[in-house]
Amino acid sequence: MRPTCFQRDRIERALIEDDLSRSTDTRLDYSIEAITPKEAADFIRRFEYLGTPGRNWFAVGARNASGELAAVAIFGRPVPMAPNEIVLERGACTLWSAPNTASWFIPKAVTMAAQDRGWQIFYAYADPAAGEVGTIYRACSWTYLGQGSPGRRSRPREYYQRGGERPITERAFRKRGYILADMDLLGWRRIMVPPKHRYAHVEIWRNGYHDKRAERALSIRLKNKRTS
Secondary structure (H helix, E strand, O other), rough: OOOOHHHHHHHHHHHHHHHHHHHHHHOOOEEEEOHHHHHHHHHHHHHOOOOOOOOOOOOEEEEOOOOOEEEEEEOOOOOOOOEEEEEEEEEOOOOOOOOOOHHHHHHHHHHHHHHHHOOOEEEEEEEEHHHHOOOHHHHOOOOOEEEEOOOOOOEEEEEEEOOOOOOEEEEHHHHHOOOHHHHHHHHHEEEEEOOOOEEEEOEEEEEOOOOOOHHHHHHHHHHHHHHH
């Protein structure tokens, strides 16, 4: 496992490009609001390691008093999923955001999504290929569901990597115009990466009421499904 995740590397590069003298915020004094798809996409392209906004169904931002975004979360729904399920597909903070912004922001973003859209089960993934293990989701008390997708074998995935760059798939390798015979010549190597870690969180709001009893029942079903 690499010492830092690619997310951190990308955020640091973005900060250097922006302002080396920018000081870190000292207080978690941000407003939480729904933001436009374009604003969310622009932020994610700068600060999130994949650099793409994914399937943007709903986006939430944490904004400081000057109107700058300190953090963004994008929710999207892969197919197939139940109507009350959603995935926290993308998320990132700036390096100048206050300490613990991510663990403070994610629960608030999830609550806004649950209240605004009626979603009840939230999934998130941590990719070992990016140096991720899901520390932030554990800090937010999400339920760990293991590695790999439901109903599929949790097999390692094949990636290609050069030096300290982010690993890429064979498809991405070929899209760059390379062929496998170029690997050694260009300094690439084949690596096997474990499947993504999966996490889940349940939050249920009905008519402005936080239904914790229903949450507990659904959370138990998720945990039982994990262990079955």
